[in-house]
Amino acid sequence: MIFPLTVPPFVTSVAVYCAAAGRLTSSAAKTTDRIGISSIPVRMDCSPPAAVPFLKKIARRGNAVERLSANRASTGYEICSRVRRMPQTFDFFYDLGSPYSYLASTQLAGIEQRTGANARLLPITLGGLRKATGHQVPPPQQLKYMSEDTARWAHQYGVPMQIPRAFPISTIQALRACIAADRRERGAEAMHALFGAYWADGEDISDGSVIERALARAGLDGKGLVAATHLQEIKDALRKNTDLALARGVFGVPTLFVGERSFWGNDRLHFAEAELRRQI
Template sequence: MSQAIDFYFDFSSPYGYFASTQIEQLAARYDRTVKWHPLLLGVIFKTTGGAPLPSLPLKGDYALRDFERSARFHGIPYTRPELFPLPTQLAARAMLWVAQTRGDAKAVEFAKAVFHAYFVEGAKIIDPDVIGPLADGIGIDAAAMIDGANSAEIKERLRNDIEAAVARGVFGSPFVIADGEPFWGFDRFDQLEAFLKSGKI
């Protein structure tokens, strides 16, 4: 099997959510695996000078329209959350704890549950009382996960992971790196597939 694809995302990113519904199938078509990396865009924006799309004049209104249009185009369930965007530190740290204690496959299952809760059900994933039941639903002890997510070790790991991502040139969500080639945005998945197919673009 060829080198794994690195998939970076923020749980508050609609485009990151859309990508999360497609990346595994895309990678499998080319005998690839995927490494999922939760990020905090707010931290990265301190480096890039960026800001959440909805806060930007003109561009924000367009983005809100494009989220819904993109979801319809790709047949992806999507409902704009009432609280959007929101901080995702807890969700990101919880995923890292699940990966560390239960393995990557269970962490991906958890990540998909978080995305679905937020972008389909409109759940406020900033709340431990929301995140906890998502863990219970996939066979993970909620209390242990919340405690682990709030541990100094996991907080430090997330900080280090984000620093490492920025060092690789990651600045948005979704952001995919395949064989050293970076692709920013869900709208670059056609180019990503062409690259995986031919090894060049």
């Protein structure tokens, strides 16, 4: 039997199509397709072997499924399973001047490895959040507790940690450097390099020369990235990240979003991971 299908070019639609292809059988082999902007009218045999050429074409042309190894796929089931395993993402809002953001950042790789999800790194200015929300700088009593608490967490995670002599500081230029690095697909490396320079080594990352050296130690173009921090588009990007955080209800860092569920604080990472597992 021939089934006329209209398949929107989205991963979910392809997955639905694959599921249908796995259940239907036919002896017909005629296949015609036209790649359109909003739909892909198809008339084809819906058995898995006949579905392969069609799905391979989607894998080649559709941006959403570029990661599929279509040439290695042997059945419609295999391509379908690859589509379903497209990685989930979660948002990580952070400020380099936040000790709990640093601690949380050391755990991101583990979360990604265990869940198959990818972190979208979103540097923001905590000062901008506080100004917009009216949140005040923590009192001395809280800062004393924070010093003790972060030391406990660092020991728990097995990572170096110290409260820098220069604390608090302006992290705006360092955050811009992270955004510039992200545009070169090196955002994670820049973030970890600058977090480490500040919270592990106690360096003053409000200084452009310190930022440059820290990035260079990580194998990045420190000079070029520091120069990029003066570009208006990079400045605007940091402002937009902060505005996005405010629009989504962020009031402190680190804050993670899994879908539209938010998790504030280093001590909420296990809840965020559980939500990732639930959604995948």
